[in-house]
Amino acid sequence: MARTKTEGGGEAVIGRSTRVRGRVSGDGDLRLEGSIEGDISLHGDLTITEGARAKSNVEARTVTVGGELEGDIRAQGIVRIEAGARVRGNIHGEAVAMDEGAEFNGRLSTDFELPPELGGSSGSGGRRR
Numbered sequence: 001m002a003r004t005k006t007e008g009g010g011e012a013v014i015g016r017s018t019r020v021r022g023r024v025s026g027d028g029d030l031r032l033e034g035s036i037e038g039d040i041s042l043h044g045d046l047t048i049t050e051g052a053r054a055k056s057n058v059e060a061r062t063v064t065v066g067g068e069l070e071g072d073i074r075a076q077g078i079v080r081i082e083a084g085a086r087v088r089g090n091i092h093g094e095a096v097a098m099d100e101g102a103e104f105n106g107r108l109s110t111d112f113e114l115p116p117e118l119g120g121s122s123g124s125g126g127r128r129r
Contacts, residue, residue, distance in 0.1 A: 011044075016051065030060075032067070039071075050084060063093070072106075 011029040014020055018034035029044035035053040040046060046060040052067035062077040065085045072089045073079055079093035083101035092109040 024056075048085075050082075057089075 011031050012026065013031045014024075014034045014036060016033045020034070020036040020038065022038040023041070024030070024036060024038060025041040027043045030040070030042055030046050032046070032048045032052045032054060037055045040054070040056045040058045040060065042060040044060065045062045045064070046058060047064045048054055048067045048069055050066040054067070054069045055071060056069070057071045057074075058069070059074045061075065062079070063073050063075045064080045064082065065087055066082040068086045070088045073087070073091045073093065075091075075093040077093065078095045078097060079091050081087055081096075081098045081102040081104055083099040085099075086103040088105045090107040090109065091104075094110065096108060096110055098104060
């Protein structure tokens with residue numbers, strides 16, 4: 001199992017020419033530029049850059065995908081899928097943002113507030129999952 005550990009809140013990087021097989025976990029942020037096959041569990045943010053590939057179930061504070069991800073995403077914060085990115089798997093996050101040109105195939109689970117005209121209210125009664 002690989003662990004990411006960064007001093008002073010920095011970011012660990014798996015470079016373009018690096019391939020990892022196995023579970024990766026850590027307390028900080030991780031920037032994936034290469035490829036990984038194995039689950040990723042972070043207390044920080046995960047960024048999968050354009051050209052990077054992950055075959056992983058992911059747990060992180062926030063997740064940004066610019067490359068390819070096959071697996072489920074579970075984030076405490078926002079999940080962002082950038083233009084040209086491909087995600088195959090289920091997503092659960094506080095919020096999800098998909099750029100035009102992003103590909104997503106899976107189920108989406110998030111809490112959101114319905115507008116009043118769709119049965120929402122200004123209180124918590126309008127929250128949907």
